[in-house]
Amino acid sequence: MKRIAQDIKSGQFGNIYLLYGEEAYLRRQYRDNLKKALVPEDDAMNCSVYAGKDIDAGEVADIAGTMPFFAERRVIIIENSGWFKSGNDKIAELVKTIPDSTYMIFVEGEVDKRGKLYKAVSAKGYAALCEMQDEATLKKWVLGLLKKEAKQITPDALNLLIDKTGTSMENIRREVEKLVCYKYYDEGITASDVEELCIVQIQNQIFDMVEAVAQKNQKRALELYYNLLALKEAPMKILALIARQFHMLLQVKEMKTKGYQESDIASQTGLNPYFLRKKYIPQAAQFKQPQLEAALRTCVEAEERVKTGRMPDVLSVELIIVGLSAENGYRKEKEAK
Numbered sequence: 001m002k003r004i005a006q007d008i009k010s011g012q013f014g015n016i017y018l019l020y021g022e023e024a025y026l027r028r029q030y031r032d033n034l035k036k037a038l039v040p041e042d043d044a045m046n047c048s049v050y051a052g053k054d055i056d057a058g059e060v061a062d063i064a065g066t067m068p069f070f071a072e073r074r075v076i077i078i079e080n081s082g083w084f085k086s087g088n089d090k091i092a093e094l095v096k097t098i099p100d101s102t103y104m105i106f107v108e109g110e111v112d113k114r115g116k117l118y119k120a121v122s123a124k125g126y127a128a129l130c131e132m133q134d135e136a137t138l139k140k141w142v143l144g145l146l147k148k149e150a151k152q153i154t155p156d157a158l159n160l161l162i163d164k165t166g167t168s169m170e171n172i173r174r175e176v177e178k179l180v181c182y183k184y185y186d187e188g189i190t191a192s193d194v195e196e197l198c199i200v201q202i203q204n205q206i207f208d209m210v211e212a213v214a215q216k217n218q219k220r221a222l223e224l225y226y227n228l229l230a231l232k233e234a235p236m237k238i239l240a241l242i243a244r245q246f247h248m249l250l251q252v253k254e255m256k257t258k259g260y261q262e263s264d265i266a267s268q269t270g271l272n273p274y275f276l277r278k279k280y281i282p283q284a285a286q287f288k289q290p291q292l293e294a295a296l297r298t299c300v301e302a303e304e305r306v307k308t309g310r311m312p313d314v315l316s317v318e319l320i321i322v323g324l325s326a327e328n329g330y331r332k333e334k335e336a337k
Helices: 002-010 024-038 057-064 089-096 116-124 135-148 155-165 169-182 191-197 202-214 218-230 235-257 262-269 273-285 289-307 313-325 331-336
Strands: 016-020 047-051 074-079 102-108 126-129
Touching: 002 024, 002 126, 016 024, 016 116, 024 074, 024 102, 024 169, 047 057, 057 074, 057 089, 089 116, 116 126, 135 155, 135 169, 135 273, 155 169, 155 191, 169 191, 202 218, 202 235, 202 273, 202 313, 218 235, 218 313, 235 262, 235 273, 235 289, 235 313, 262 273, 289 313
Parallel strands: 016 102, 016 126, 047 074, 074 102
Antiparallel strands: none
């Protein structure tokens, strides 16, 4: 990412940029920064933007071969095309022979590094990975956002903010904006402000629900479930997230048992190292492996009951929570062992 910042600062640009990875906020930020630096904002004649799976590669090639209209550069932005997964030989060839006056910015969530297009872009231009940021980077970024607004935040409030919002920079930015508006006349932001104002993301609520299950706190687990229903979350979506949580915990448990390092666990599971260390490893430690396996089987069975019409979705998920959080919820699995 430093390469892009340096190019913008120096005014010396490559003809091809690829912004990819799961952090959508960074992809958009660098896309917009490059566009602003390459072409005037009101120059619609020399800036073409394409998005989605149905982009006409032939049209893109034609535009790319056209000289800019009374300008130094022609800019083409292609977003979420899927070409870096499915492949596109025409665009791969275009990248290799792109005119000096044409600049292309590709923005994609996922790429296949084995594909011709990715290899062509890597050889001709610059591919920047926009990945989820670690705890230290996110905290530094939040402090920078607040500094611009002449605001300060206490360390415990900053920790709570990250816990509530997750690692998505877009989620964090929205919550920071709310806090700044809420504390318009005050300089300092406290943990109580964050607690009162910031929204807990659904994945965090699922995490808290599984935590309550582990602690056999049935009342709390059901309360979290009813809160999600009140927020119009679909029961089957909640069930899928519960199953995913148990699946991730099972993977973490197995790898920890085998002696894997945290960095290797984070890499293989795709979990953010911050949440792996702070949440997933401690939560996995509260369960025995047979318990996690049993919980996963229970989720699969519940989904089957709903899909076959044997039980309503709301009740099915409720019974899972009741069963798993009961004191004898894993009795059969323990007896089997």
